[in-house]
Amino acid sequence: MLWRDPTDIRSRNLFYGPGGEADQPHGALTFRKEDLNGTNPKYDVRDADDVKWRVKLGAEARPETVACRLVWAAGYFANEDYYLATTHIDEMPGHLHRGRKLVHNGSMSDAGLKREHLKKIGIWSWKDNPFAGTKELNGLRVVMALINNWDLKDENNAIYQDKNGEQVYLVSDLGASFGMSDANWPLTKSKGNLRSYSRSKFITKMTASEVSFSDPGRPGFIWLVRPEDYFHRLGLRWIGRDIPRADAKWVGDLLGQLSGSQIEDAFRAAGYSPEEISGFATVVENRIAALKAL
Secondary structure (H helix, E strand, O other): OOOOOOOOOOHOOOOOHHHHOOOOOOOEEEEEEEEEEOOEEEEEEEEEOOOOEEOOOOOHHHHHHHHHHHHHOEOOOOOOOOEEEEEEEEOOOOOOOOHHHHOOEEEEEEEEEEEEOOOOOOOOOOOOOOOOHHHHHOOOOHHHHHHHOOOOOHHHEEEEEEOOOOEEEEEEEOOOOOOOOOOOHHHHOOOOOOOHHHHHEEEEEEOOOEEEEEEOOOHHHHHHOOOOHHHHHHOOOOHHEEHHHEEEHHHHHOOOOOOHHHHHHHHHHHOOOOOHHHHHHHHHHHHHHHOOOO
């Protein structure tokens, strides 16, 4: 499964997201291990109910919290993410490989927590998957452009097995969102940055049958210090291009059922300031309106 009809979209709670209020972390968090994958500091912990969580610090914690809620609102599967402005983790080791400056005696700010309750059984490719050519996959491509998620490497896509044994396909890393539409420097402008997001282009080209988006854009030349990574990212630009207009409008009509307050709740859940909440929500609403007008 890639998508499920969100029949209750107008009543979905975007403050708590796909996990709802009940699934948020409970009680004290206890350190299990440090995760060294990716670029952001991450730690595996357990809460008082013995539920496993992955804590992510850094620039991706807030935008990922918002992104998973909007993706879920459109009917796609998303991780259960929660943002904590401040938190404490018991039994933190004295030496950490990453994030030492962000952790003080086990306490930290701006933490994103991802619930680890499903079994990951693999990754999936944007080019080679069971949904190629469907409106559901094309709609997901549009949602990635809507939120300016430029980090669309296949490694960021996961296949999980749910409690019923079904395979669920989702984009499991959404942190590189709501900034610029390309991988540029400094990365703080590329993730959760209202100024960058509001100034970025959305739709770049339209024909009678297709529409193209600026995301994912051309990576900045700073990435040429790692030529393999630079050219790999260049090869991802097709994901936002030449999408059937009907499929883009379809997902726009879905998201168009959201109220302004629902969209604001998604940003409120990530601890943004009132000014940022209003600014981000306005850009999202304008982009949804552009999709509906196709």
